[in-house]
Amino acid sequence: MITIESLTKKYGGRAVVDDISFTARAGRVTGFLGPNGAGKSTSMRMMVGLTRPTSGTATIHGRRFADLPNPGREVGVMLDASAQHAGRTGREILTLAQQTMGLDSRRVTETLGVVGLTESESNRRIGGYSLGMRQRLGIAVALIGRPSVLILDEPANGLDPAGIRWMRDLLRGYADEGGTVLLSSHLLHEIEVIADDIVMIGNGRIVAQGSKTELLRAGGTVVRARDMKALEQALSAAGLATSHDQGAVRAEAEPGVVGLVAREYGLALTELRADEGGLEDLFLQLTADTQREGKAA
Amino acid sequence: MTTTTLAPVREQQQTVFGQIPMSRVTRVELRKMFDTRSGFWLMASIVIAALVSTVATILFAPDADLTYYTFAKAIGFPMTVILPIIAVLSITGEWSQRSGLTTFTLVPHRNRVIFAKVVASVTIGVAAMFVALAIGVVGNVIGSSIAGVDLVWDVSFVHALDIVLGSLLCLLTGTMLGLLFRSSPVALVAYFVYALLVPTMSGLLATSQQGYQDLQPWVDLNYAQSFLFEGTLSGAQWAHLAVAVTIWLVLPALVALRLVRTSEVK
Numbered sequence: 001m002i003t004i005e006s007l008t009k010k011y012g013g014r015a016v017v018d019d020i021s022f023t024a025r026a027g028r029v030t031g032f033l034g035p036n037g038a039g040k041s042t043s044m045r046m047m048v049g050l051t052r053p054t055s056g057t058a059t060i061h062g063r064r065f066a067d068l069p070n071p072g073r074e075v076g077v078m079l080d081a082s083a084q085h086a087g088r089t090g091r092e093i094l095t096l097a098q099q100t101m102g103l104d105s106r107r108v109t110e111t112l113g114v115v116g117l118t119e120s121e122s123n124r125r126i127g128g129y130s131l132g133m134r135q136r137l138g139i140a141v142a143l144i145g146r147p148s149v150l151i152l153d154e155p156a157n158g159l160d161p162a163g164i165r166w167m168r169d170l171l172r173g174y175a176d177e178g179g180t181v182l183l184s185s186h187l188l189h190e191i192e193v194i195a196d197d198i199v200m201i202g203n204g205r206i207v208a209q210g211s212k213t214e215l216l217r218a219g220g221t222v223v224r225a226r227d228m229k230a231l232e233q234a235l236s237a238a239g240l241a242t243s244h245d246q247g248a249v250r251a252e253a254e255p256g257v258v259g260l261v262a263r264e265y266g267l268a269l270t271e272l273r274a275d276e277g278g279l280e281d282l283f284l285q286l287t288a289d290t291q292r293e294g295k296a297a
Numbered sequence: 298m299t300t301t302t303l304a305p306v307r308e309q310q311q312t313v314f315g316q317i318p319m320s321r322v323t324r325v326e327l328r329k330m331f332d333t334r335s336g337f338w339l340m341a342s343i344v345i346a347a348l349v350s351t352v353a354t355i356l357f358a359p360d361a362d363l364t365y366y367t368f369a370k371a372i373g374f375p376m377t378v379i380l381p382i383i384a385v386l387s388i389t390g391e392w393s394q395r396s397g398l399t400t401f402t403l404v405p406h407r408n409r410v411i412f413a414k415v416v417a418s419v420t421i422g423v424a425a426m427f428v429a430l431a432i433g434v435v436g437n438v439i440g441s442s443i444a445g446v447d448l449v450w451d452v453s454f455v456h457a458l459d460i461v462l463g464s465l466l467c468l469l470t471g472t473m474l475g476l477l478f479r480s481s482p483v484a485l486v487a488y489f490v491y492a493l494l495v496p497t498m499s500g501l502l503a504t505s506q507q508g509y510q511d512l513q514p515w516v517d518l519n520y521a522q523s524f525l526f527e528g529t530l531s532g533a534q535w536a537h538l539a540v541a542v543t544i545w546l547v548l549p550a551l552v553a554l555r556l557v558r559t560s561e562v563k
Contacts, residue, residue, distance in 0.1 A: 045561070045562075048402050048405070049401075050398065050401060050402065052559065065405055066405040066406065068314075068405070069316040069317070070314040070315065070316065070317050071405055072402075077399075077402045080395070080398055082395075083394075083397075083399065084394070084395070084396050084399065085333055085390060086394065087335060087336075088332055088333055092332050093399075096325055096332075099321065099324065099325050099328070100317065100321065100322065100325050100403045101403065102321060125334075141399060
């Protein structure tokens with residue numbers, strides 16, 4: 001479990017991370033979502049003790065990262081897969097981690113297998129690695145100590161679609177076994193497909209957080225029926241606010257409620273889904289704000 | 298290690314892990330000095346430079362000068378250049394190559410990592426100096442027999458230790474500058490300013506300013522250090538050395554350690 005309490009980082013009076021609090025729970029994948037420059041990486045660096053917070057705390061299993069006797073055994077960290085000496089081989093980088101943590105040397109080969117790096121790839125210098133291969137190696141360094149918590153900054157960056165799928169399955173399995181996963185991304189879709197909980201950050205502040213289902217529910221329901229007119233009448237008769245959305249109707253209610261209403265009026269639905277627009281709108285708004293700020297600076 | 302057969306450690310079954318011992322951190326830091334191509338050749342250059350200096354001494358030194366001291370001096374000079382470079386790069390690589398992101402997360406106490414690096418660098422420095430002095434012994438034996446002159450062993454054991462100490466001071470200066478600047482090019486340039494420019498200016502100042510002449514032994518590290526290479530030091534010279542080392546090495550190192558502790562690794 002990762003617990004963040006009132007974490008703040010100021011550079012010259014400007015808050016890059018502004019009083020954020022959230023918890024990443026065991027058995028769940030927590031997505032840390034925000035546009036570039038929102039403060040995700042700074043927050044993660046503070047969690048692992050690379051950057052000193054101006055105020056607030058970050059703890060893992062109730063302890064500060066620096067107080068963990070052998071952090072690699074409890075927290076797997078990948079902040080930047082390219083931050084390695086280009087002249088070392090992938091296997092060597094993994095071996096250094098294995099030796100520092102005091103693990104059996106067989107773990108190196110084992111972990112290379114887990115992340116899908118071949119024997120010959122692992123013996124090449126990482127200067128020649130593709131971004132995707134570096135990302136896999138970075139994940140390997142995070143996983144080698146069999147930690148119960150993972151902190152990954154933009155882990156899907158540079159992976160091809162198959163790689164993203166692999167990563168999603170890996171992290172899903174990891175959380176299902178009881179691990180805590182915190183991963184960041186600037187892509188809404190990426191977080192949506194993998195995360196159970198979402199923490200959305202913009203300009204250093206948390207703008208939304210909760211389980212994915214909760215956040216998606218807030219967006220209402222998109223519904224279509226054979227008889228659109230009857231549907232609209234039924235929904236307004238049920239007292240639900242509606243609006244039009246590209247030939248469909250948006251109702252301010254959960255899909256379940258809308259379904260019940262439709263059944264009551266004997267309507268055959270052709271589409272019924274949660275509207276993700278709410279989350280997306282919020283996210284786009286954040287991105288736009290950041291861009292405006294960029295122009296002004 | 299009884300922890301090697303653990304199944305994935307999960308939240309519920311918390312295991313108590315021991316602190317990473319200093320010996321392990323040091324061993325890893327030592328390994329990191331050899332495991333890149335540049336690191337390997339830097340280490341190899343110690344032996345290569347010692348061999349080249351020895352051969353050059355045999356070829357070019359006048360027969361009368363073919364004594365062990367001549368060999369020791371010829372081999373010692375490249376060491377005062379290579380060892381600091383090794384020490385600088387061992388520190389600055391963590392920032393220049395950004396590997397510190399991993400290093401300082403696996404061992405979240407920078408003082409421990411830095412201490413391990415200093416121990417690793419000094420170990421290499423001592424080993425390099427003994428290899429160099431041994432190559433000098435071989436050079437002296439071969440050189441003297443080629444030239445047909447008597448073997449002269451004019452370096453005492455204590456003098457040899459002084460030479461090793463002098464080289465280690467150069468190496469530690471490199472470590473200090475690495476910590477202070479945390480950038481390979483800046484720290485390397487700073488070292489040559491330290492080792493070449495400052496002594497030259499100090500020398501010029503000493504010849505032109507009467508007042509500075511008395512002060513020079515106390516404040517010119519290079520000058521104070523030079524006596525280590527030349528032979529047994531007097532008590533006053535040790536005092537000069539201690540003061541100069543404090544000013545140029547110890548004090549900046551304290552500032553540097555403070556900077557390293559608070560600096561961000563990005």
